[in-house]
Amino acid sequence: MTAPPVLELRDLRKVFPVKGSFGRVTGEVRAVDGVSLTIPQGQVYGLAGESGSGKSTIARMIMGLAEPTSGDILLDGVSILGRQASLAHRQRVQMVFQNPGASLNPRRTVGQSIRVPLDAHGASGDRRRRVGDLLDMVQLPRHFADRYPHELSGGQKQRVAIARALAVEPRLLVLDEPTSALDVSVQARVIELLESLVADLGLTYLFISHDLSLMRNFAQTVGVLYLGKIVETGPVAQVFRAPQHDYTRLLLASVPVISAEEEAMRPVIPLINGEIPTAEDLLALREQANLKEAKT
Amino acid sequence: MSALLSVERLSVSFTTYGRRTQVLHDVSLNVPEGAQIALVGESGSGKSVTMKTIMGILPIPPAKIEGGRILFEGRDLLTMPERDRLRLRGTAMSMVFQDPMSSLNPVFTIQDQLGTILKYADRRLGRDRDRRGRYARILEVLGQVRMRDPERVARSFPIMLSGGMRQRILIAMALLSEPRLLIADEPGTALDVTTQAQILKLLKDLVTENRLALLMITHNLGVVRETCGYTYVMNKGRIVEHGQTQSIFDAPREEYTRSLIAAVPRLTGRDA
Ligand SMILES: Nc1ncnc2c1ncn2[C@@H]1O[C@H](COP(=O)(O)OP(=O)(O)OP(=O)(O)O)[C@@H](O)[C@H]1O
Ligand SMILES: Nc1ncnc2c1ncn2[C@@H]1O[C@H](COP(=O)(O)OP(=O)(O)OP(=O)(O)O)[C@@H](O)[C@H]1O
Ligand SMILES: [Mg+2]
Ligand SMILES: [Mg+2]
Numbered sequence: 184m185t186a187p188p189v190l191e192l193r194d195l196r197k198v199f200p201v202k203g204s205f206g207r208v209t210g211e212v213r214a215v216d217g218v219s220l221t222i223p224q225g226q227v228y229g230l231a232g233e234s235g236s237g238k239s240t241i242a243r244m245i246m247g248l249a250e251p252t253s254g255d256i257l258l259d260g261v262s263i264l265g266r267q268a269s270l271a272h273r274q275r276v277q278m279v280f281q282n283p284g285a286s287l288n289p290r291r292t293v294g295q296s297i298r299v300p301l302d303a304h305g306a307s308g309d310r311r312r313r314v315g316d317l318l319d320m321v322q323l324p325r326h327f328a329d330r331y332p333h334e335l336s337g338g339q340k341q342r343v344a345i346a347r348a349l350a351v352e353p354r355l356l357v358l359d360e361p362t363s364a365l366d367v368s369v370q371a372r373v374i375e376l377l378e379s380l381v382a383d384l385g386l387t388y389l390f391i392s393h394d395l396s397l398m399r400n401f402a403q404t405v406g407v408l409y410l411g412k413i414v415e416t417g418p419v420a421q422v423f424r425a426p427q428h429d430y431t432r433l434l435l436a437s438v439p440v441i442s443a444e445e446e447a448m449r450p451v452i453p454l455i456n457g458e459i460p461t462a463e464d465l466l467a468l469r470e471q472a473n474l475k476e477a478k479t
Numbered sequence: 480m481s482a483l484l485s486v487e488r489l490s491v492s493f494t495t496y497g498r499r500t501q502v503l504h505d506v507s508l509n510v511p512e513g514a515q516i517a518l519v520g521e522s523g524s525g526k527s528v529t530m531k532t533i534m535g536i537l538p539i540p541p542a543k544i545e546g547g548r549i550l551f552e553g554r555d556l557l558t559m560p561e562r563d564r565l566r567l568r569g570t571a572m573s574m575v576f577q578d579p580m581s582s583l584n585p586v587f588t589i590q591d592q593l594g595t596i597l598k599y600a601d602r603r604l605g606r607d608r609d610r611r612g613r614y615a616r617i618l619e620v621l622g623q624v625r626m627r628d629p630e631r632v633a634r635s636f637p638i639m640l641s642g643g644m645r646q647r648i649l650i651a652m653a654l655l656s657e658p659r660l661l662i663a664d665e666p667g668t669a670l671d672v673t674t675q676a677q678i679l680k681l682l683k684d685l686v687t688e689n690r691l692a693l694l695m696i697t698h699n700l701g702v703v704r705e706t707c708g709y710t711y712v713m714n715k716g717r718i719v720e721h722g723q724t725q726s727i728f729d730a731p732r733e734e735y736t737r738s739l740i741a742a743v744p745r746l747t748g749r750d751a
Contacts, residue, residue: 367698367700394744396701399744401744437675439676442745442747444745448746449746
């Protein structure tokens, strides 16, 4: 018997009402519009897509910070939605946010921040030692437990945020742009750390990012989100080598690269009136072409 | 090629709480007429301090210029009379800032904001232009930054525009005074990749069309390669390496540059 995937999203939807003047509902935004995906244990699933495509809304629903309009979220084969889902089960998903500065309480020491989830769980044993172990895990010196966030660099803060997420021994980490505020050299070390945690703890990641080059190197599977829908998905090497959807092609064509080899693999998007087309332009063109084809 | 802008052995320090820290050490760089030059480095390396010193917007104190010269068309910006300097800033050289939202005033229309800048630039250049003439110039410059509907954009408030459109407005602002040097600090890095690609292409097209020189300040090596033929690499307040962008990326000489380039994830994956 094979184990169920660590995370499974089934036809997940989130509709936000759009309110006009006097709070009247004048329409709706389908922020997440029927997303299904599975992530097997030990894998990194990369969710790509532009601002407003619905990435964070998916993350928030997985974290229980927003309620799905419909669909289901399963962790290790068991739904985490509804009243029957236990808190302990829910807490096996943790999240690391984009801005390491904002996600840590400036008045708490590193040790206190990491201890909060331990206290909430009534975890037994010597908590101080556990904090030390967690700092080891994220490769920070143990004496950092007594420091305050303002005494840390961006990369160090992000390590603390990861340590805090690891405190309750999660199965899945949702990483929402975890390195986009960091320098490339610092980013490289944080990514290395995240990779070593997969090997050491068997963690699984849902990795949300704008940075397709980073995604190519970190994720095994990629899903490209456009207007709340996954328009293309597959092994990252394959999708990047031969993107099928116009939107994926446009995204890849836009990535600034540093070598001729990378440039050669970027799709070439024809200019429209001398300008780089937008996604809407491209999809409108495709629609026209389809209509023409349907007629002939 | 003669240098339009030439920074020579610039040293700058900051004094905070009685402690002096030198943040620029003998920084030298050249921006030839019509050239596209990048200044690249990691957070805190001194890019913005360099740019602010060139623009004359460094807060002195706490900052102090310890030495060096900044020549614009052969004249030293650091020693010329304040009046001359003010005339150059915002006319002969303009800045494009990174964060559109904090550089735009939310309560004024685009037309109002561009109009104020234009009036100011006209006064410095001793130009006379009436309301009508200003409006015409505003529509022209909005067209230059490829706004599809300049009249509607002119009437809009910043909140009504997308991030990419706001970044275009900042570029339009910089173009109003017909500068010869454009200094861009991380343009488009707060935007989606597709929008960023459009902004970078716009900048490239504009500098060729108007024969502008561009000094691009960024930590993104990909952006550097897309826009600039020549690159200066900065680390801890020092220029550690400079040369043709492609040769620096293909064969960096300095250990620091090598490690910086090695840290950039590749679209081709690791094994490529
Ligand atoms: N609480 C809310 N009320 C109404 N609309 C919302 C709400 N939260 C998100 N949305 C809308 O849902 C859509 C998806 O937003 P989301 O934050 O998930 O995008 P994202 O892909 O994370 O974007 P980014 O890359 O900018 O973080 C957007 O159109 C957004 O305006
Ligand atoms: N007003 C100030 N007072 C004291 N120190 C300052 C001040 N402004 C900048 N510095 C210091 O000068 C150094 C260079 O900063 P600068 O802003 O030029 O970096 P940067 O290369 O632009 O970095 P980033 O990529 O993060 O924008 C830093 O060590 C910074 O702390
Ligand atoms: Mg988001
Ligand atoms: Mg800066």
